Amino acid sequence: MIVPEFDYLTPQTLNEACALLGEYGSRAKVLAGGSDLVVKMKNGLLKPDYIVSLKNLQDLKGIRYEAGTGVIIGARTTHNRVVENEILRERFPSVSAAAGTMAAYQVRNIGTIGGNLVNAVPSADMPPILIALSAKARIVGLSGERLVDLEEFFLGPGKTVLNQDEILAEIIIPDQATTGSSYIKFGLRRAGSLAVAGVASSVMMDGEMAEDVRIVLGAVAPTPLRAREAEAVLRGKKVSQELIEQAGKIAAAESKPITDIRGSAEYRRHLVDVLTRRTLKTAIEKGHV
Amino acid sequence: MSEPAAKKEQYSVIGKSVPKVDAYDKATGRARYTGDLKVPNALVGKILRSPHAHARIISIDTSKAEQLPGVKAVITAKDVPSVMYGISPARYDENIFAVEKVLYVGDKVAAVAAVDEETAVKALNLIDVEYEVLPPVLDPFRAMDPDQPQLHEQYPRNISVEIHQNFGDVDKALADAYHVRTDTFSGTRAAHVPMEPHAALSKWEGGKLTITCSTQSPHYFQYHIARVFGLKMGDVRVLKSYVGGGFGGKLEPSGAEYVSAALAMKTGRPVKLVFDRWEVFVHHRGRHPQHITLTTGVTKEGKLLGCHARFIIDGGAYTSLGIASAYYAGAMLPLIYMFDHYRFDGFRVHTNLPSCGAQRGHGAPQPRFAFESQLDMIAKDLGMDSIDIRLVNARKPDTMTPNEFKVNSCAFTEAIQKARRISGWDEKKGKLASGKGIGIGCGGFISGNGYPIYRTRLPHAGAVIKVSEQGDIATLYTGAVDIGQGSDTVLAQMAAEAMGIDFEDIKLVTADTETTPHDFGAYASRQTLMSGWAVKEAGEEVRRQVLELAAEMLEANVEDMNVDRRVIYVKGSPEKSIPFERVANEFFITRGPLVGRGKYAPPKLGGSFKGAPVGTSPAYSFAAQISQVETDEETGQVMVTDVWDVHDCGQVINPTLLHAQVEGALFMGMGEAMYEAMVFDANGKPLNANLGDYRIPTALDVPQVVSDLVDSYEPAGPWGVKEVGEGATLPTMGSYANAIYDAIGIRIYDMPLTPEKVWRAIEQRKRQEREAAEKK
């Protein structure tokens, strides 16, 4: 439970930060809220020689709306800001609600949305809903910046598309009319528990028709997983209880859960079924205008 | 039994929710726990623990660690006394460091003292231990098989404790019964999870060892530490700073004290040693997982006739307090319902897992869960209401249990009836909407143990009160141990009441083997009753001396004198009065120090059969708990929405603290019922020894609690008090399990009631229903 020694660096600009990361390579680690990083360091799982703190990069903080683009969330925005933010509550209340399922109040005061994404654990609560809403990551590195679909962002547990010199700057949730969305986390207590399974759904409605559907499963595969076959059940169809039930079953079959101390693979698969149905229902109701 | 209401109103200090004496320090963070203490020149101690559940130590090479700059000592078994320790003399089976074999993941192998924690941790990594890994014993059911490896030579077939107790004629009672059921239940290895980890700061100066530590009993620590190091008890001083919870786990030395003391003796410098959270978990000494089979017979009317209880108890690596836990498991079963025929057969077995010991409710909560569940099943078989069957059997005052526990006050029937009323039971039972349910569980517990843990003629508690020379304050010296439950506050209230002065006038010196009189400490729910008696006696001795002198000063008869809230007056003529402090001051001037002394030893209690002392107590508490739940039948998730707890705990000294104890105990019971279990991999490595994966309920998870009382007065307690701290843990598991049954018709026999388990049971029921339908 001792944090190993390291040099603490506090770049003033994003460029400077990328330069430091480029220079020190795998010996450096970015620090946002530290609620993942410091825990790993204390447990001896990580021993970075350099900590590159983002604390002076004010641009990475905050939530704003840009017409034509959507809602833009700075990577350093803490979960409690996401929970409380008026723009999000109005436009994407499911994102605020998902942030509210994270950890506990105290951890939500320090943990950031960027840290949650880059940390890339399979049970993370923010990726499913953001992927369901087709969010994009704005990534900045030494050679400039790029936009990546969040869906393409995750490569495996703890692995993302970020290069060593890159920093996740912003998350962009594009405008999407008549779309309802919902995330349900199934945890084993009401605070401070990781998802046994989590499902996010978004449905773009056209009258009674589900014009587009995205179902994203968390904690049941090495990365957040789109249940594409389940989506197809509903896409372009008139929604019905039968189709929702069918989608739940198919999503369960698409999931690739493991058994661990939080739950068996069988139970997780069952939860995917239940949560898919429940999130779809809510999304459809909210998508109706 | 109830004390006349008129008399109750005469109390000036007790019966009132005065704020806790340490509330301000704790709320502001000023309170210093052992780990916070800073002393000049202190070293940091760290323990190297075994990575294997069962292994032979081939060699230990400490040379590299010793060479690391900043390391002041590295010690192993060869550097410390080889005296075995434990808590029950018949089974001292632990060494400070493993001598030949390690018996669980976390067993102590070596330790270092270094200038700071970082160096100490580095040094641990430089100690080379060569092990020969042995196959571990992990399954308590197989532990007794002859083909299993042996943990301890002195315990053949890994049997730690074997118990057979037989009262009345159970076979005949069961043969005569209208209905007999046999069911098997099991509990988990739940942990205490004190917020403050075990910690000790040892100093060795001039042949005297002083240990400040996180303890529930400075006395037992002093006794064992002196014995192990071959010191006079007088040369070992054990005291505490603030303690952040014990729950039974800090009743016996944890090793933090032995090791820090050994390091302090070797280096001549103070050594502080604080467990990390993983160490707290693997050291354990918490709940034993018990496997309980009950065969119970009743009449057609639901009257209990007899019960045969069989236990297999997983004790883990060492005996610890487990011998007592094993006896408690069976001894407490016949307490709350009346039946004459009872047999109890138990085996506590050793496994290569963390050692189990005492935890709130000591041995009794899991059997109580089993009994409360089975009683509900019997009621259903008979077509009876769950409360009615409890009323038929509820213990009555002034009765004796089959195992010879004498019960004086007992308002159990009233508690059940009140719980029924305030919960709205009759409108709810069997009538709530689908997925919702209501259930009852009951409990009862000792108010202090009839006999101490080792044989001694010492009284159980002592107290001294010294009034200041000016008479403005009085200092209470008591060995009682406040571990967060509030005993300092309650005992100060009692002292003030006994003397006739105000609560604010009391200063406290507590829980220090050198400056305070002996007391066995905070366990077995003993202090309010036992330490309370000693305090009352000491306070009354002060009062008597003051009134005698006041009578002289006022030229009145001493029998006519009274004192209340610092005013001494002549009864019937209140104008003849004098302030307490004037008399106390005069006392010091003319007669010397104004001191009161008190002690308490319980009367001889219990029968003469083997194990008879375990469970004896001067008084017993009783409680009924009703829980209401909502279940999500698709996911198996259960939410407990409301709990009504009604307690018979005698006269109440501080209502707020009492209700806080009920809530805390209930939430602890809830954890064990719904979330908590230590789990291990196939090699005995703990998988959830951290606060993220070992889940205790948070403030968001706990239900709305109504904590209520019934009027009760216990003749064996000072001012009529009984216990509350542990007893409220007992009913919870059963009441939850019964509420879930009411909600969805699912009976779960093993704890905890996790969503997955509930879901599986629902699925199984659905399958059975489908099969039954197909047959038709």
Ligand SMILES: Cc1cc2nc3c(=O)[nH]c(=O)nc-3n(C[C@H](O)[C@H](O)[C@H](O)COP(=O)(O)OP(=O)(O)OC[C@H]3O[C@@H](n4cnc5c(N)ncnc54)[C@H](O)[C@@H]3O)c2cc1C
């Ligand atoms: C008690 C507790 C409970 C928790 N409960 C949950 C939960 O319920 N659900 C859940 O999903 N998570 C949970 N977490 C995990 C954690 O709190 C979240 O993942 C949090 O969002 C991490 O954010 P952070 O700012 O603290 O990240 P940090 O720890 O600072 O960083 C995490 C990782 O991301 C990298 N990083 C951070 N920001 C950037 C960036 N802008 N660009 C590039 N790399 C970056 C870091 O280098 C590091 O590798 C919990 C953690 C704790 C301690």
